[in-house]
Amino acid sequence: MTARYSAGLKGKKRTVSEEHRLLVFVPQPGVAYVSELPFTAESNGCGPVERDLSNGERDSGDGNLLQIAGTRFYKGLGTHASSSVSVRLDGGYKRFTTQVGVDDEVTGKGTVAFEVIADGKVMATTPLMTVGDRPATIGIDVTAVQDLTLRATDGGDGISFDHADWANTRLVPTD
Numbered sequence: 001m002t003a004r005y006s007a008g009l010k011g012k013k014r015t016v017s018e019e020h021r022l023l024v025f026v027p028q029p030g031v032a033y034v035s036e037l038p039f040t041a042e043s044n045g046c047g048p049v050e051r052d053l054s055n056g057e058r059d060s061g062d063g064n065l066l067q068i069a070g071t072r073f074y075k076g077l078g079t080h081a082s083s084s085v086s087v088r089l090d091g092g093y094k095r096f097t098t099q100v101g102v103d104d105e106v107t108g109k110g111t112v113a114f115e116v117i118a119d120g121k122v123m124a125t126t127p128l129m130t131v132g133d134r135p136a137t138i139g140i141d142v143t144a145v146q147d148l149t150l151r152a153t154d155g156g157d158g159i160s161f162d163h164a165d166w167a168n169t170r171l172v173p174t175d
């Protein structure tokens with residue numbers, strides 16, 4: 001958003017500009033957000049998996065807006081490694097996309113790796129990610145896929161500060 005204000009001052013025109021970044025969520029037509037689907041299985045390293053929030057602490061709903069390396073997201077899942085979330089697709093979608101990373105809310109050096117599993121087969125993995133790493137983008141074809149699982153592992157060094165975000169996690173239907 002850019003706002004401009006102009007005022008005449010002793011015959012001279014001065015312009016003051018101020019810019020603010022606004023986060024506006026506009027759902028795409030026909031797109032299904034994983035955070036709005038029922039989970040068929042769920043496990044999480046600390047409290048429940050959060051929908052459209054970061055993991056926060058142990059209570060449900062105590063997270064923040066998802067944020068990875070300064071980029072904020074309205075939709076997605078906030079988890080704590082080791083975590084696993086499954087949803088049933090029943091072959092009703094064409095493409096799955098997400099951005100992943102460690103949430104900025106952690107105060108220590110969390111380290112997480114992400115995996116997307118379709119019908120038991122690992123379709124995408126990330127290298128080890130830590131807080132401050134820019135979000136990594138994953139996109140896979142899910143045509144005919146029945147079950148999709150999103151797994152975050154602790155990267156082999158324990159789960160401390162491992163707040164693993166699945167941001168803007170969505171499914172585009174078969175057209």
Ligand SMILES: [Ca+2]
Nearest residue numbers: 055056057059
């Ligand atoms: Ca929580």
Ligand SMILES: [Ca+2]
Nearest residue numbers: 111154155158
């Ligand atoms: Ca770790």
